[in-house]
Amino acid sequence: MTTLQIIASAMSDMGLNYAFVEWKGDPVYPYFVGEYQETPSMTEDGLQESTFTLTGFTRGSWLELEEAKEQIEKHFNRGSGKTVIADNGSAVAVFYAHSLVVPTGEAELKRIEINLDVKEWKVI
Secondary structure, three states: OOHHHHHHHHHHHOOOEEEEOOOOOOOOOOEEEEEEEEOOOOOOOOEEEEEEEEEEEEOOOHHHHHHHHHHHHHHOOOOOOEEEEOOOOOEEEEEEEEEEEOOOOOOOOEEEEEEEEEEEEOOO
């Protein structure tokens, strides 16, 4: 299971509206879009690290985004995170890192960014 599958599955399990990179169609608030940024790999053990950002939007209350953040933080908790080991021995671990409220410049639209730390070991 890839990082993208793990996050999509988790968002679905939590009942949170989610799409990778961009939301298509009419928005269903609150909703989240995800994207990632990889860091250069400097290890010999096959470790690839990245930050996965979930950006949430709502035209409702800030509480909607805060409650969704709490769900995500609990699901990918800092202590154990979410770990998956594939049949081929590859592994992915996803952990909650931090969040940031981001101004949108539009009074009704609210936005939050939630960052997840991802560690992935691939068996070749």
